[in-house]
Amino acid sequence: MKKYDFKKIEKKWQTKWAKDKIYSANDFDSKPKKYVLIEFPYPSGEGLHMGHLRPYVAGDIYSRYLRMKGFNVVYPIGWDAFGLPAENYAIKHGVQPSVSTAKNVKNAKRQMMSWGLSFDWEREVNTTDPNYFKWTQWIFLQLFKKGLAYESTGLINWCPKDKTGLANEEVVNGRCDRCGTVVEQKELRQWYLKITEYAEKLLEGLKHLPEWPEAVKIQQENWIGKSEGAIIRFDIESQTDADDTQTGADDGQRKSASSRYESALEVFTTRPDTLFGATYLVLSPEGKYTKSFLSQITNREEVENYIERTKKRTEEERTAEGKEKTGAELKGIFATNPTNGERIPVWISDYVLANYGTGAIMAVPAHDERDFEFAKKFNLPIRVVLHEKAQAGQESIDAQAKEYLRVENKKKEDGEIFAGAVENGYLINSGKFNLMPTEKAKWEITKLVGGRKKIQYKLRDWVFSRQRYWGEPIPLIHCGHCAVPENKEKAKLELNFYYPEVWEALKNGTKKLETRALNPEEPERYFGNIKVGDSLLLSFKDKKTKKVKEQLIFRVKSSNTYKDISALFADKNAVVKFSNKKYSSVKELEKGYSYTPDYLERIKKNGLIAWEIEPVTVTIPVPEKNLPVVLPKVKKYEPTGTGESPLAGIASWVNTKCPNCKGDAKRETNTMPQWAGSSWYWLRYADPKNKKELADKKKLEYWTPVDVYFGGMEHTTLHLLYSRFWNLFLYDQGIVPVKEPYVRRQVHGMILASNGEKMSKSRGNVVNPDFIAGQLGADTLRMYEVFLGPHDMSVSWSDQGIMGIKRFLDRVWKLVNGETIERQTENPEAHKAIKKVGEDLEGFRYNTAVSATMIFLNKLEAEGATQKDKEVLVKLIAPFAPHIAEELWLILNPKAKSIHISEWPKFDPKLCVDESVKVGVQINGKLKDVVELSRDISEDEVKKIVLSLEKINSALGGSKVKRFIYVPNKIINIVI
């Protein structure tokens, strides 16, 4: 007998399969298609680890099974190769990220080959390949053109270590998901994708995914976080008004005097039914309303201090402080509860979030725990307005309400003030709404106060720009010249420049400050009426001919007046912005002003005004024919940390011509996040080499949707959500044929070290799959990996346990190479095994499928195996252990083609059930004996047989049988 030399066998077949391309899928094949997908890896320097092996093997086993079942299976692979590690490696070692990436890809590919994975290598994609990211950029442009990509300056999550902005989804417990650094809030210009516009569609889509795990759907649903509620308006009056109303105003007069209200604000609430219980309002310190009230309040300093304090505290500090409430009252202003006209105080507190709802809430302390905590701390009134029950009685509604209130007040006296949320209760203490059910009251009260229904989501827009080098450049161009025509009319002032150095400095942003002497006597030289936000038309003219050479629009960012040049000089901040040149003295500044004769005189007389200005540009998409926008090859990639991409410093790349006006323009320097390339890669697999479009529609129609997508739970609110969003968008544009990209989602648990801990380098407990494959073979590695436990559960690796699989394969080898017996009838054990393994594979219950093959082997070893038994056994293990199966198949059938394109064995359901079955006999539910009965025996016969059993008779001891329960082929239970 030949020895089972796994090293030789595995190498041999890996080479042969690659050469014969037996795993390549044909487009438009007549066989029904199956698309099996795994999350493509990031090719890191570390290589692939156990965490990769698990889904890849799971996908591979399933693909191999489906191929044998007669499907045209595509099981593609690629590389998600943009991202920080490659860039950081490049910075450290001074190599191109593309070079280290290529090296890592080669290594990962070698690993995949050595594991016997049946990928279709002809469809390999790489997100960093210009032929690929051309289409990533193209999709971005479609989003941009539909208004779904926008630029905005705001507070975003900033990782100080990686020196880049992060999406909401990338922040976990206030830390950077990638490096664990505490995330800061930074005010930055960023590109966003309007994923919120798709919130409802993303939610709706989940309802049509019956083959997704509930846990995944629930997690996405919670992340989107839909709430239905109402927007309610509260009028705000200031102290002076309040004094007026003191003079005997009643409700009637209040209405007629409503014009006195200075302003109003809106709150979002899911419980408008509790409006009568709203005893104060709370605004977010960073929200839009707070600022506008500052001028009206009497304790401005205190409030500003609180706002400052909120800004300074990191997310972590806030969490560490727990739910201890802090806040400040906006003294001097009041809101009016629109239900009863009551004047209620307005507070600010950091428990109200600026970017959810309107950034303001109505507080109902009796029925909301957070409001209650706050009210308790600051001694604010608490009013109970809900009760769980309404009594159907003769009493009047008012009387009942009064009684409920009395009970609640009693509770209050006893110290139980908080009444709970009362989801399905009745109103009390709410005027004419008393005893109305809460659900009905929500809408009735909203109507009464002129509010409107509002659906609110927790989901935020996707921060889509990164200030790093190694990513897809955002294919946009900022043009100042194109901004001039439409803004020329709006310009408040035209300023002329004659010196090229000054003009250049203005254009490239090294000179940000423009000063003018104030001259109140002459209106055209006054300049004092230019305000922040105004546009200025700057003209560069020829000194002699006064002909305009170039014109650009600038916007005033800030404005300051100084009484003289020394005052300007004293403002260090201003001097830096004035020019890139360092002015060391007032004298030098004066020298700079001396080009106009009477200029210094005018400054001396009236002072000067200084505007911080920035060029106004129009964003122009790069024309499709100019895609892809590729990265410049440079030596330095270091992130700047200023919020600018390192690309911003590469003048030769940044400066370009505007595709619109052909004038000088600048490229957008932010790059896309790593999630961009993976948001559509499964589409590219359908047509990976297409030069004209991201993929041919016919091919997409054939291959998509993905039938099974294997991956990790950690991508649920990241990649899985993002890619659904892009797919839905592309579907709306008619580019892809299906709404939902993945029919079935299968998540895997972690592989833990033998002690149950996570595998990690620092713990020194990492099991290297390459080492195991080298020692025991890829077949053993694969089969053991799935045998460890259920695929969706975490499992612990065991070095001892894997020997069981090694022994199993050795025994299979021996059996197949050993004696072959003849048998007249079919072996029912084979049919049972085929049925069980097939069903388990369909349900991804790989561990029990493997155990079924073991049971089958045990039977064959005991009873002998025919040629057919051997063939069945080898086919059943083929998806798990493809190399040994292929070798044994060749031994069994020297002329046959590969086992992996052979037909999966069929089973006869009749042969899967035994003629007789062993049935347990219980007395009062306790097992006393086991009896073998023929399958179709009648209950009377069973009774006769069972009651004559010796063990049963002695156990009964003559007791009377009260009941005889016979569940055919399952159980017999005698009740006495």
Place this chain on the structure above:
RNA sequence: GCCCGGGUGGCGGAAUGGUAUACGCGUAACACUUAAAAUGUUAUGGGUUUCACCCAUGUGGGUUCGAGUCCCACCCCGGGCACCA
């Protein structure tokens, strides 16, 4: 705090409301061997007064002829969200 999972021998785990502990690991004895390894055979939930009985699926209740499985309450472990009004 809220939302998902999960808790079964010494270990990984199996069980459409119907013989709990399949399959594998480990352990023990035996066979082969000068010996060891490998291999094979047998045994293996715990307890006891062992031809039998009792107790065991995180804990405590309940439904049922019968519960690991269904219901209620609680405990522990893993994951997610976290002041989202």
